[in-house]
Amino acid sequence: MRPENAPDHAGRFGEFGGRFVPEALMRALDELERAWEKARADASFGHELDALLDTVVGRPTPLYEAKRFSERAGARVLLKREDLAHTGAHKINNTLGQVLLAARMGKKRVIAETGAGQHGVATATAAAYFGLPCVVYMGATDVGRQHLNVVRMELLGAQVVPVEAGSATLKDAINEALRDWVANVEDTHYVIGSVVGPHPYPEIVAALQTVIGNEARAQCHELTGGLPDEVVACVGGGSNAAGLFRGFYRDESVALVGVEAAGEGLNGRHGASITKGTPGVLHGARSLVLQDDEGLIAHAHSISAGLDYPGVGPEHAWLAATGRARYESATDEEALEAFRILGETEGILPALEPAHALAYVLRGKTEGTVLVGLSGRGDKDVATVASALDG
Amino acid sequence: MTALLDHLETARSAGRKLLVPYLVAGIPDVAGFPRALETVAAVADAVEVGLPYSDPLMDGPVIASASERAIRSGVGPLSALELASTATTTCPRIAMTYYNPIHRVGEPEFCRVAAAAGFTGIIVPDIPVEESASLRSAAAEHDLAWVPLVAPTSSAERVKSIAATATGFIYAVSTLGVTGARTSLSERAAPVVAACRAASDLPVLVGIGVSTPEQAREASVSADGVVVGSAVVRHVLERGAEAAAEWLASVRTALDA
Numbered sequence: 001m002r003p004e005n006a007p008d009h010a011g012r013f014g015e016f017g018g019r020f021v022p023e024a025l026m027r028a029l030d031e032l033e034r035a036w037e038k039a040r041a042d043a044s045f046g047h048e049l050d051a052l053l054d055t056v057v058g059r060p061t062p063l064y065e066a067k068r069f070s071e072r073a074g075a076r077v078l079l080k081r082e083d084l085a086h087t088g089a090h091k092i093n094n095t096l097g098q099v100l101l102a103a104r105m106g107k108k109r110v111i112a113e114t115g116a117g118q119h120g121v122a123t124a125t126a127a128a129y130f131g132l133p134c135v136v137y138m139g140a141t142d143v144g145r146q147h148l149n150v151v152r153m154e155l156l157g158a159q160v161v162p163v164e165a166g167s168a169t170l171k172d173a174i175n176e177a178l179r180d181w182v183a184n185v186e187d188t189h190y191v192i193g194s195v196v197g198p199h200p201y202p203e204i205v206a207a208l209q210t211v212i213g214n215e216a217r218a219q220c221h222e223l224t225g226g227l228p229d230e231v232v233a234c235v236g237g238g239s240n241a242a243g244l245f246r247g248f249y250r251d252e253s254v255a256l257v258g259v260e261a262a263g264e265g266l267n268g269r270h271g272a273s274i275t276k277g278t279p280g281v282l283h284g285a286r287s288l289v290l291q292d293d294e295g296l297i298a299h300a301h302s303i304s305a306g307l308d309y310p311g312v313g314p315e316h317a318w319l320a321a322t323g324r325a326r327y328e329s330a331t332d333e334e335a336l337e338a339f340r341i342l343g344e345t346e347g348i349l350p351a352l353e354p355a356h357a358l359a360y361v362l363r364g365k366t367e368g369t370v371l372v373g374l375s376g377r378g379d380k381d382v383a384t385v386a387s388a389l390d391g
Numbered sequence: 392m393t394a395l396l397d398h399l400e401t402a403r404s405a406g407r408k409l410l411v412p413y414l415v416a417g418i419p420d421v422a423g424f425p426r427a428l429e430t431v432a433a434v435a436d437a438v439e440v441g442l443p444y445s446d447p448l449m450d451g452p453v454i455a456s457a458s459e460r461a462i463r464s465g466v467g468p469l470s471a472l473e474l475a476s477t478a479t480t481t482c483p484r485i486a487m488t489y490y491n492p493i494h495r496v497g498e499p500e501f502c503r504v505a506a507a508a509g510f511t512g513i514i515v516p517d518i519p520v521e522e523s524a525s526l527r528s529a530a531a532e533h534d535l536a537w538v539p540l541v542a543p544t545s546s547a548e549r550v551k552s553i554a555a556t557a558t559g560f561i562y563a564v565s566t567l568g569v570t571g572a573r574t575s576l577s578e579r580a581a582p583v584v585a586a587c588r589a590a591s592d593l594p595v596l597v598g599i600g601v602s603t604p605e606q607a608r609e610a611s612v613s614a615d616g617v618v619v620g621s622a623v624v625r626h627v628l629e630r631g632a633e634a635a636a637e638w639l640a641s642v643r644t645a646l647d648a
């Protein structure tokens with residue numbers, strides 16, 4: 001039976017989602033959908049993936065009680081430590097699953113886009129594990145600000161291709177990856193890094209990330225004897241949030257809160273597609289997007305490359321429309337402050353993306369137990385933070 | 392029968408191969424575009440006008456950067472329609488646009504504006520047949536011909552359902568990949584044309600990667616004609632519309648040979 005938060009046969013979450021792609025890709029998407037359905041029904045795929053999550057990723061990741069941070073937030077804060085996953089972010093949960101699937105489909109090459117570089121590193125890692133060549137498209141702006149991850153990808157044997165077009169960030173990297181895929185669709189699998197893109201990608205990525213929410217729910221029970229009052233995660237495309245939220249979707253007492261990038265402020269440049277966007281079609285799906293009156297996609301902005309995106313996954317647009325989840329936003333400045341505070345109070349440097357979720361929690365508007373998705377670690381952002389704090 | 396199809400059938404029944412050049416609205420610049428359109432139209436059976444878009448994911452570097460340049464000079468997808476309407480020509484104009492601008496203004500409204508600006512057809516490269524029903528009926532209401540794309544990866548079944556929606560011509564994508572020049576015509580072009588022929592009596596034009604008179608001639612052996620994009624855009628940007636028209640005349644000669 002289809003869970004109520006899974007898409008229908010046409011890949012729709014309510015009025016969002018679907019498939020808006022060039023005809024050349026339709027066969028590949030049909031094939032992917034069939035391969036995914038088959039893999040899901042095949043116990044050996046599940047076993048193989050579980051073994052990879054254990055031994056490659058190091059799952060389960062801990063649920064950590066942030067005691068000193070809790071004092072600052074005025075709530076009991078639990079952190080789901082995806083920063084401790086191999087390669088330093090939740091992205092690897094998805095890439096191992098997708099590359100395992102690609103290998104089963106007989107694909108000879110994988111490609112990916114990346115914003116912060118975490119998805120690129122995670123794809124390069126999975127590709128190395130399976131012995132497949134890997135090309136990663138990355139906006140030129142992001143190549144500059146996430147240099148550490150560029151070096152990591154190259155050391156993992158991937159080819160990193162800088163993209164100069166448009167805003168030279170994540171949106172443009174996805175365009176370039178799609179162009180590559182159109183040209184090489186017969187032997188290449190496109191490993192999309194978030195719950196975006198044409199059906200079946202939003203469902204595949206969310207399903208592969210649901211391990212975060214399932215673990216967190218069980219761990220919260222063990223630690224506190226109950227459920228959290230609020231579950232909070234940052235939202236770029238929305239994969240870590242979707243994975244975490246799906247673990248609590250049916251627990252009606254649990255508030256689900258996504259935190260978008262407010263960048264320089266919601267009246268300036270930002271990446272808050274749910275808070276400020278309108279319905280549109282971007283990267284193959286109907287969702288909420290930042291655009292002008294003629295439908296030209298806006299240039300987003302966030303200090304965190306992973307949230308610097310003018311769209312969002314259709315599942316989130318739908319969760320917002322139904323009211324099951326609520327979406328807030330945090331500015332660059334608030335994220336920097338939260339980054340610093342978590343370091344000082346807990347000895348953890350978070351990635352700038354989940355620092356947005358922490359910034360929301362620090363507003364002190366939450367009560368009881370708050371479970372926050374700490375989607376990645378901050379090593380990649382140290383240079384950005386240092387220069388922002390200096391400036 | 393749509394006005395576009397009527398026009399193309401008249402030429403086709405006279406034994407003429409069809410030549411459809413493509414221009415990005417707003418090149419070489421805003422003021423020069425209407426004249427460029429007229430100049431190119433003079434040697435064409437129809438002209439495809441690309442509406443500038445921020446995320447042209449079916450386009451290679453030549454058209455994508457022309458599109459970016461047009462946007463920087465203030466030409467968006469809607470204002471492009473208006474700009475094109477100021478050109479004086481009897482040659483049919485077909486709007487090529489990504490789907491989001493249509494979605495943004497609303498399908499019926501977009502079709503109304505396009506028809507009012509003198510367009511006779513639309514090409515939307517990123518909407519599959521499964522999602523296009525409401526747009527197709529809005530287009531039909533405004534006598535805008537629907538020109539669907541068929542790809543080398545389309546199954547026979549899909550070709551059949553796609554071809555059934557065509558009311559202008561069928562755009563046979565000759566190769567996998569984005570727009571841009573290729574050194575030779577893909578060997579996949581002929582099978583795609585054959586598949587379209589098997590499914591429909593409408594004109595079949597080959598596009599994407601047709602960039603020399605020889606390739607146009609080769610493609611039109613089986614097809615009814617060609618769409619020529621990046622090569623035309625490059626000529627207009629590098630040498631001007633007159634030079635582009637001269638070059639198109641050489642393509643015409645090759646098609647007539």
Ligand SMILES: Cc1ncc(COP(=O)(O)O)c(C=O)c1O
Nearest residue numbers: 194236237238239240306353376
């Ligand atoms: C650590 C981290 N968190 C979050 C994100 C945002 O992606 P998503 O919204 O898909 O979780 C990224 C993306 O690069 C990331 O690296």
